[in-house]
Amino acid sequence: MEKAPINWTNMWLFSLTPALAILLVPLYGFYFGYDLFEWVVLLLMMGFCGMSITAGYHRLWSHKTYKAHPAVRLILAVGGACALQNNILCWASDHRRHHQHVDNNDKDPYSAGRGFWFSHIGWILRHYPSGKTDLSNVKDLRNDPIVMWQHRNYLTLVLATNIGLPALIGLIHGDIIASLLLAGLLRLVLSQHVTYFINSLAHMWGRQPYSDQSSARDNGLLALITYGEGYHNYHHTFQWDYRNGVKWWHYDPTKWMIGGLSFIGLTSDLKRCSVAQIEKARIDYQYRTATERCELLNIPEKWRLRLEQEYEDLQQTLELWTEHRQAWRELKEKQLHETLAHWDSLQIRDTYKEVQFKLKVQKKRWQFMLGNIGDFSAVPN
Ligand SMILES: [Zn+2]
Ligand SMILES: [Zn+2]
Incomplete structure (x- = not known):
């Protein structure tokens, strides 16, 4: 069978960024070193990008599991652009299709039935028919001015958050290159693969306590690095719930953040399954x-x-x-x-x-x- 045409922009982006990170980060560290502040900024920015995807792109915009104040939506939209995982409209559209046609190799954009590599990153690297952009399932999101603002200014936001922000932090702290390498490059590569694990590993490795209607699995270990999204079997069974880790002790910082913000009125209408x-x-x-x-x-x-x-x-x-x-x-x-x-x-x-x-x-x-x-x-x- 003929292979789908290569998406050259993504192919370059997703090959070059990890290659440069593997090469340049240790090299610069060896010759000039990094200080604690720079590592802390890397972790904070990883959290910012990761939670913007889980709390924003995923639980707020794709599934509408709660409502958020415009200030929160704005921060999540900026963080999502920093994670460089496409704009909210496209991400939510793909994700809604993933839930609707889960495991259908022709319709689920990142069907785990096509293997680990495809569901992890392969689906982005070629123009597969299953990944064709069709925004008809996200018409509701067009009413959100912040979603549309992010859509219009996506490239500017990507550059400002991925290059401008680390460069500015580096300038203030005294080492622009170190900041660009850790908070810019390494953070980008790590935060992207963390999200991709939810499409790949969370559909292959773990338990199925609620349903075997899809390949989605619950995996507490995966939750530790995915800001709580590892409880994927629960999520595919009850996708309207703002929580993924449903027990109080389940590690789900996204749930805690959404719940915490509701106490100060910044989030509301949190949907929960009884x-x-x-x-x-x-x-x-x-x-x-x-x-x-x-x-x-x-x-x-x-x-x-x-x-x-x-x-x-x-x-x-x-x-x-x-x-x-x-x-x-x-x-x-x-x-x-x-x-x-x-x-x-x-x-x-x-x-x-x-x-x-x-x-x-x-x-x-x-x-x-x-x-x-x-x-x-x-x-x-
Ligand atoms: Zn989902
Ligand atoms: Zn899934």
């Missing part, structure tokens, strides 16, 4: 894969029915828990304003705690069953 929705998705998926395994292993019908019964019971308890949790929350809210009759309040709290305990026990039993499929000695009927 705990019950997430649990339901996980249990449904586990039940489906367990029944498939039962069929594959020819597990007796009796045991399968036992599994089905346990699944239905668990679903019921989950629904009950959701109702009682809601009642308990409303009660707590009311108690802030008025004193509720003590007896009623105790009853609501105790019933909620009882259902919560029941759910915990059932979830343990469910996990035990999943770990002992078809074993009548472990799970009697």
